[in-house]
Amino acid sequence: MRIGVFVCHCGSNIAGTVDVERVAREALKLPGVVFSDTNKYTCSAPGQESVCSAIKENALDRVVIASCSPRMHEATFRKMIAEKTDLNPYMLEIANIREQCSWVHKDREQGTRKACDLVAMAVAKVSCDRELFTTNLPVERRALVIGGGIAGIQAALDIADAGFPVTLVERESSIGGKMVMLDKTFPTMDCSACICTPKMSEAAENPNIEIKSLTEVESVSGYIGSFDVTLREKAKYVDYDVCTGCGLCETKCPTKKIPSEFNQGLSTRTAIYKPFPQAVPSKPTIDAEHCKKLQSGKCGVCEKVCPTGAIRYDDVDRVTTQRYGAIVVASGYELIDWTGLYGEYGAGRYPDVITGLQFERIVNASGPTEGHILRPSDRTEPKTTVIVKCVGSRDPNKGVSYCSRACCMYAAKHAHQYLDKVPDGTCYVFYMDVRCAGKGYDEFYMRTLQDGAIYVRGRVSKIYPEGDGLVCMGEDTLSGEIVRVKADMVVLETAMVPSRGSDVLASKLNVQRGPEGFFTEAHPKLRPVETNTAGVYLAGVAQGPKDIPDTVAQAGAVASKVIGLFARGQIESNPMLSKVDVSRCSGCRACVDVCPYGALGLVQANLRENSRKVTRTVCQVNEGLCQGCGACSVACRSGALDLLGFSDEGIMQEVEMLCQ
Amino acid sequence: MSVTSDAVAAEARSRAEGAASPEGGAGSPWQPKILAFCCNWCTYAGADLAGLNRMNYPADIRLLRVPCSGRVNPQHVLRALQDGCDGVLVCGCHPGDCHYVSGNYYAKRRMMVFKRLLEYSGLRPGRFQVRWISGSEAGKFRDTVVSVTEQISQMGPMASDAPSLEALAGADALLEAARGAGDAR
Structure with a gap:
């Protein structure tokens, strides 16, 4: 093992309180350390150059940089190692001797001793580091938008306009949501329908948008870039390929006394109906619950009057599965x-x-x-x-x-x-x-x-x-x-x-909801449209109460996130994930129950144990879903699970080193 | 801004030195060794913020960065206490704010079970503490370090704390028995 330690002065930020030369000298006494040096500014171009040439000249296989917080420059140094040396970028540890040492302690002796300890801990950890490799996962450039209100319509339009296909799913028979029910919008008193219905028909005419009405999400599996989503399109009893939307059936339907959902129960509708004249899709559906023909078999008026023969009383639900790269939740409110x-x-x-x-x-x-x-x-x-x-x-x-x-x-x-x-x-x-x-x-x-x-x-x-x-x-x-x-x-x-069924949708998507039931964003200020499940985004009131301008702005923000993901075309996986040693796994399921992302599952594996072939149940990590929290590695009773990058051995070695 | 806490820190330090001086004599005064397991997303960030604000706190604490408090194994804590740390702190996000959804709840349950087990068998309360500090609570981080350092300093070195040592000696068996406790959903 050939570890190199680089101690940064950070001008006087570190060197003012910490004797960096002494830290570098002390580091040389640590097991495995063959080289140490100090640098005025390690993150600067000459600083990076000197680290890289030292790595090459001394054939270092592990690096510790004692500098600012890893939250600041770990990514910078990883990138440097990956691009300018032959070393694996994960053979690096940072000792935080600025934010957590030189800046908070005034006593030079105390600060220097602490810095030495922090460097020793980092050396102990880097000794246990393993080469890790990121993989590029492909992204299916197709988006699913759940909810056809103004949030969903706007997000779908923006994504489709960038050239990517979108499926817009709406559980009612028309898109438009609540906005199309409104009369005017404040504060300008624009006619709500006059600004909403053009968006609806724009969505209907956009070749990149497929509108699926009367459709709900049945199940979701997979991860960012490749969600497999099963959709259930309920029976409409009307063949939309044949129907022209002439509306004759509605005028002849004998069942006329059904309270209109669109008019909030203030008027009535028929059993075969279009919720409102500007509905999109602009074709009727049969309300099976109230239809005489479907309930008792006696009627069939709409079939008789339909000039194109579009009525299908034997229609059934259609269940389809499609792969999507990103999911937008715009499920709105009640x-x-x-x-x-x-x-x-x-x-x-x-x-x-x-x-x-x-x-x-x-x-x-x-x-x-x-x-x-x-x-x-x-x-x-x-x-x-x-x-x-x-x-x-x-x-x-x-x-x-x-x-x-x-x-x-x-x-x-x-x-x-x-x-x-x-x-x-x-x-x-x-x-x-x-x-x-x-x-x-x-x-x-x-x-x-x-x-x-x-x-x-x-x-x-x-x-x-x-x-x-x-x-x-x-x-x-x-x-x-x-x-x-x-x-x-x-x-x-x-x-x-929150709209009805939000709880079920949240568990299907593995997205959190706040105490009030709205979906929770990844960060209230800095990641307002993302969720903690990568690849699932939030738009509109699904995330929390808001008005139309905010909803539309949020939908645009979501679209830009989705378009950014699709434009990259692939995502780099985080390699610091859980890893299972199947030879030690007993398939007890403890980890499966603990994982908040559903990244762990049980599979039947063919193993060779005591020179015999056996088939038994073991745990498997889905690397697309695992976020690298490590909760499972603690839950694992047999020590079969470990977290790469923060391994049990690495943490233990750090502890041991400090205790010495 | 940090005058009062600096004073508290100085007091903690002098008390620590005072506690050690009667026996220590001419050698360097005893200083506690405190290990803090800190979640990368909250307390570790809070500690960074304390640095950014140039807050001052006792230098006896060493932070060990983990991705989540749920990553901390009671075995890590036990080993630290057995092998020479005078105190251990486990810090995570506030309940409900976990970066990984529920890791801090697991940490809370695991660590509470473990802490009570250790204290039941004789570990001096305060040697092992669990705290929730967010990334924006630099002041809370500083105050926590000050108070924990003060408590541990008052207790003196682990090496001369016979009941605690005895509890730790038998703790491996306890840990084995309690493995997985608190993980049920």
């Missing part, structure tokens, strides 16, 4: 089910207590009331409307503890829209706080106040019917008075919660 939480608001018994999303449909020109503000119970124009904010939000006793972020603004928007369409109306807004941080947001709120909206600071404690109206009772916490407002309609701005 609104909290307030009816189960707010008995004091009538728990859904009063038809004129509606949600913000129902109000969006009412105020929309293509909605159930054709844009006239009419309350659901008697279709009259409400002269007094109460808007209640934070229904479920910021209230851990009732709903969720977090702020849903967009409600302050859409409450202001609703007040503005109501006062615009009902000029003689009165609008009260009950609020806890007004949070309008965003470009042009506070100005919009101020405008709503000028419109005449009456903001009352306090929560509504009770809503009860009186005559043909509703009384909202609450406290104005600014004046301390109890407020009773006789309202004709009440709009509840309810909290955003």
